[in-house]
Amino acid sequence: MFALTSIRHKLLFYYTLLYALSLSVGFATVYVIIRDSLQNNIESELQNTTTAVYNLVQTAATVSIKNYLRGVGEKNVEIIDALYQKSRQGRQTDAEAREKAAEVLLSQTIGESGYIYCLDSNGIVVVHPQQSLLGTDVSGYSFVKDVLAKKKGYLEYDWKNPGEEVARPKALYMIHFEPWDWIIAISSYRAEFKDLVNVDDFKESVLDLKFGRTGYAFVVNSEGKAIIxxxxxxxxxxxxxxxxxxxxxxxxxxxxxxxxYPWQNPGEAKPRQKLCIFNSIQEYDWVVGAASYHDEFYQPLRTIGTLVLATFLATMFLVLSLSLKISNSITTPLQKLMDHFNRAGKGDFSLRMAVTSTDEIGRLARFFNRFMEQLGQYHSDLKQQMQVRQDAENSLRQSEQRYRSVMASAADPIITYDMEGRVTYFNPAFQQVFGWSLTECLGRKMDHFVPPENWPETSVMINAIKEGRVLSATETKRLTRTGEIRHVSISGAVLRDHNQQLVGSVVILRDITETKMLTKQLMDIGDNVRQTIGQDLHDDLCPHLIGIGGLSSALHATLKENGSEGAALAERIVELIDDATTKARGLSRGLCPVHLVAYGLHSALTHLAEHTEMTAGIRCTFTGDESLKITDNALATHLYYIVQEAVNNAVKHAGASSIDISLGEEDEYLHLLIGDDGHGIDEDIDEQGGKGMGMQIMKYRVQVIGAFLDLVSSREEGTTLHIFMKKSEMTHHEQ
Structure with a gap:
């Protein structure tokens, strides 16, 4: 609704609403404060009045009781004094006077259950209706202490007789008869003196209490009779x-x-709400109260409410007039500014506002003029930028077309990902090698074409991309849509936006399956040729050299017997032929391990360990699972040469004193471990200088057989070389 309302009406509405809320809150607060103050004052006044009436009744009752008891006490003192005077005149003894005085005192009843008793100044009972109390010391009671201290006067206290549950107020008047040291006490319960209370003593005082116009105080008894x-x-x-x-x-x-409650007095037309504060005087079974009508309480409040309403209406009239004037001073220039903007929207940037003041409206006019100047300049610049942008977009479009053409014509599979690993594009070569179409892979991850055993090196490549590093060529495996495993060499780099933020990656997957197969065939051919040469050295050259050695030994013996000078030369020939025979056997063993061919990998590794112990003078052991059979000679040969190279490195370069070789299987994997206690090796040695060639050959053999290599090396704990491969790869090699 307000979206379609003009600013003038909005300002008028909001100003009016603000003032109305402010005044309403202020007047409501004042009204509530005054109302609560009036109510509290009225209730306080009624409460005070009720208390005053209660005190009037209590005071009147106390005065009546005191006067009554004092009269009784003074009369009895006159009687006792007359008896005392007779004893002094000798008309009777002192004991007889005391006895007659006690009879007179005990013969009287005060109220319904009250009586007269006497104490001496020590609190000893000398006269009492109960004979058992005579001579008893009662000075320990608190009211008795007051009696002994005052000896004459009026006293009130609470007393509970045996068998009663609640103490009741009791009144006592005492007079000291000094000749006998008697404190004469006249006492009874206050409730027994209610007939002594004369309502006329305080009725006028109660009726004179007024509240408002017709409020009054009253006294009623428990039967509903109006006392006052x-x-x-x-x-x-x-x-x-x-x-x-x-x-x-x-x-x-x-x-x-x-x-x-509502109350209607006789002669009134209708009941009115009445507030009553009341209290009870239990001794007389009376209820005293003070009451007044609500309409009389709040009459000043209604007058104030009328004044507040009139003030509110007058203020709102002034606010509306002021709001209208303020809104006109704002909206009129704004309307002119809107008209100028409307014309500027049609292309006229020459419009300007007249600056007639220095307030916000004047500053807005200056800002508008400055804005129009800049807008004209921006309009001119924008045309030029649009032309430049259009040229850039054309160039970018051409560049992208060339990029797509290069990608499409590339022989190697190329795929691009976003930073979440989802496919954004791949070229036709990818579909040709792996079988998936771009339509079914676009926007999805390609986790399904990574074999489970190749995830370790894949995770390393993913982390390298996330860190913004270039991905160097790494050999691994990938699955085609039909489940066929392809050997690939993966390289890649990150893609960045214009802010150099990572937005994705481009990966090249070169299919090296056929290359791997050819390489393996070449290595197998090389191994076969090597084995043939080794076998020929062992079976042909070595026996030939042994024969020559035998003839040379015979020649040496003949020359020595004849004392010929050529005996020494013949002996030297025999030594050289023995050295040649030993070297030929060593070459034969290196080129074609006899135990590997004749007895298998376990026997060859055992012989290698024993030979290393004998020649190097260090501890070298082999532990193998006899149930593990490797029937593929090429696979066994690769594993043997890997172990041989690792042992040679440990002996020659790591300075090891102990080497442990183990071969076994666990779950679906074959595990080969070579560990030593040397000072470790450096994986980052300079391969171009010829160093580390053995390690490179080992890694290459591991890749050829489809296995994985894990190298852990440190100067403190030596080197551990772990080669593991799936058993399915062994079956693949046999096939």
Whole structure:
């Protein structure tokens, strides 16, 4: 709704709403404060009045009781004094006077259950209706202490007789008869003196209490009879018909508290809400209360409300006028500015606003003029930039077409990913090699064409891409759509946007399956030729040299017997022929291990360990699983030469004193481990200088047989070479 409203009306609405809310909150706060203050003051006044009436009744009762008891006490003192005077005159003994005085005192009843008793100044009972208490020391009671201290006067205290559950208020008046040191105490319960209370003593004082215009105080007894009331005095209100006397019955029942109820006095047209604060005087079974009407309480509040409403309406009129004037001062220039913008939108950038003030409207006009100047300049610049951008887009389009052409014409599979590993493009060569089409792979990950055993090196390549590094050529395997394994050499690099942020990667997967097969065939042919040469050296050359050696030995013996000078030369010939025979056997063993051909890999590795111990003078052991049979001679040959190269490195370069070789299987894998305690090797040695050639040959043999190599080396713990391959690769080699 407000989206279609003009700014003038919005300003008018919001200003008015703001002022209305502010005034409403302020006036409401004042109203509530005044209302609560009035209510608290009224209730406080009623409560104070109830307390005052209660105190009036209590005071009147106390005065009446005190006067009554004092009169009784003074009369009895006169009687005792007359008896005392007779004893002094000798008309009777002192004991007889005391006995007659006690009879007079005990013959009197105060109220219904009160009596007169006497104590001496030490708190010893000398006269009491209960003979068992005579001579008893009662000075320990708190009220007795007050009696002994005052000896004359009025005293009130609470007392509970044996068998009673609650203590009751009791009144006592005492007079000291000094000749006998008697403290004469006249006492009884206050409730027994209620007939002594004269309502006329305080009625006028109660009726003079007014609250508001018609509020008053009243006293009723438990039967509903009005003891003091401005209109219903002496009438049992509960029995009067036409009065809402059920509320008075509730007041009498509750004894203490406050109540709001409707009440209609005789002569009034309708009931009005009334607030009553009441309390009880239990001694007389009375309820005193102070009551007044709500409409009389809140009459000042209604007057204030009327004034507040009038002030609110007058203020709102002024606010509306002021808001309208303010909104016009803002919206009129804005309307002109909108008209200028509308014309500028049609291409007229020469428009300017007149600056007539220095306030916000004037500054806005200056900003508009400056904006129009810049807009004209931007319009001119934008045309030039658009032309430049169009030229750049054309060049980019041509460059992308060339890039796509290069990708499409490349012989190697090329694939691009985003940083989440989802395919964004691959060339036709990828589909030709692996069988998947771009449509079914676009936007998806290609995890399914990575064999499970090739995930370790794949994870390393993924991390290199994520770190923004160039991915050097790495040989691994990938699956085609039909499940065929292809050997690939993977290289790649990251793709960056114009802010040099990583946005993806481009990966080249060169298919080297046929190359690997040809390489393996060449190595197998080389191994076969080597074995043939070794076999020829062992079976042909070595026996020939042994024969020559035998003839040379015979010639040496003949020359020596004849004492010929050629005997020494013949002996030298025999030594050279023996050295040649030993070297020929060594070459034969290196080119074609006899135990590998005749007895298999386990026997060849055992012989290699024993030969190393004998020639190198160090500990070298082999542990093999006899149940593991490797029937493929090419695979066994590769494994043998890997172990031989690792042992030679440990002896010649690592300075090892102990070498352990083990061959076994676990789950679906074959494991070959060569460990030594040497000072380790450096994997980053300079291969171009000829160093590390043996390690490169080992790695190459591992790749040829489709295995994996894990090298761990340190100067403290030596070197461990771990070669592992799936058993399925062994079957593949046999086939």
């Amino acid at each position: 009331h401005p209109k219903l005095e002496g009438i049992n209100i509960l029995a009067v018909e036409g009065l809402p006397n059920e509320y008075l019955a509730e007041i009498i029942r509750r004894k203490n508290g406050r109540m709001v």
